[in-house]
Amino acid sequence: MRQQIILGFDPNIRFECVKCGSCCRIAFGNVIPLQLYPQEVSKIRRMGYGDSVIYxxxxxxxxxxxxxxxxLTDDYLCxxxxxxxxxxxxxxxFPITVKLINDVFILDLNWDYSSKVGCRGFGSGPTIAERFKDLEKLLHEVAEYVYGNVY
Ligand code: SF4
Ligand code: SF4
Incomplete structure (x- = not known):
C-alpha cells in the first residue's frame, strides 16, 4: 500500500464483532450515521434501493x-x-473510522458511537494489530472509492 497510515488508538486493543447488530439499531434522526461513498450510493441504487439513501x-x-x-432484518441481520x-x-x-487525506489514512476508533450503541466487541478476540491484513483490504477499498476506481 502506497498510503501512509496514522493510528489514533492502541493497536493492541482486542476487538471481535459479536454480530449483535446494535450498531445498526441506533439512528440519529432518520439516518444511520455512517457515511456512504458515492460509488456505494450508485451500487445501492442499482440494487433497487435508491429510496434507502438520504443526502x-x-x-x-x-x-x-x-x-x-x-x-436490518427482524433477526438483526443485514x-x-x-x-x-x-x-x-x-x-x-466499524468501530474503526477512516479518513484518507493527501495519501495518508487517519484511523481512529469511534468511541462515542460505540458506547452509545453498547458495542460488545471490545476486549476479546485478536488485537487490531493482528488483524491488520484484513484491515488493509478495507483500506484498499476506501482508496479505490476516494481515487475513483470503483463504480
Ligand atoms: S455493535 Fe459492535 S459487536 Fe455489535 S454488531 Fe456492531 S460492531 Fe459488532
Ligand atoms: S447496511 Fe447493513 S451493516 Fe450497514 S447499518 Fe445497515 S444493516 Fe447494518
Whole structure:
C-alpha cells in the first residue's frame, strides 16, 4: 500500500464483532450515521434501493426507520449482506473510522458511537494489530472509492 497510515488508538486493543447488530439499531434522526461513498450510493441504487439513501449537507447516509437501519432484518441481520454478500465499507470498518487525506489514512476508533450503541466487541478476540491484513483490504477499498476506481 502506497498510503501512509496514522493510528489514533492502541493497536493492541482486542476487538471481535459479536454480530449483535446494535450498531445498526441506533439512528440519529432518520439516518444511520455512517457515511456512504458515492460509488456505494450508485451500487445501492442499482440494487433497487435508491429510496434507502438520504443526502444531508453533501453527505449520503442510509435511511433509518423506527431507529434502525432500513436494511436490518427482524433477526438483526443485514439485508445487503444476505442478498448481495456486500455492505458499505464503513459498516464493515466499524468501530474503526477512516479518513484518507493527501495519501495518508487517519484511523481512529469511534468511541462515542460505540458506547452509545453498547458495542460488545471490545476486549476479546485478536488485537487490531493482528488483524491488520484484513484491515488493509478495507483500506484498499476506501482508496479505490476516494481515487475513483470503483463504480
Ligand atoms: S455493535 Fe459492535 S459487536 Fe455489535 S454488531 Fe456492531 S460492531 Fe459488532
Ligand atoms: S447496511 Fe447493513 S451493516 Fe450497514 S447499518 Fe445497515 S444493516 Fe447494518
Amino acid at each position: 444531508i449537507d453533501h453527505v449520503h447516509y442510509i435511511r433509518a426507520v423506527d431507529s434502525h437501519c432500513v436494511f 439485508t445487503l449482506r444476505i442478498r448481495y454478500g456486500w455492505s458499505p465499507v464503513n459498516c464493515r470498518l
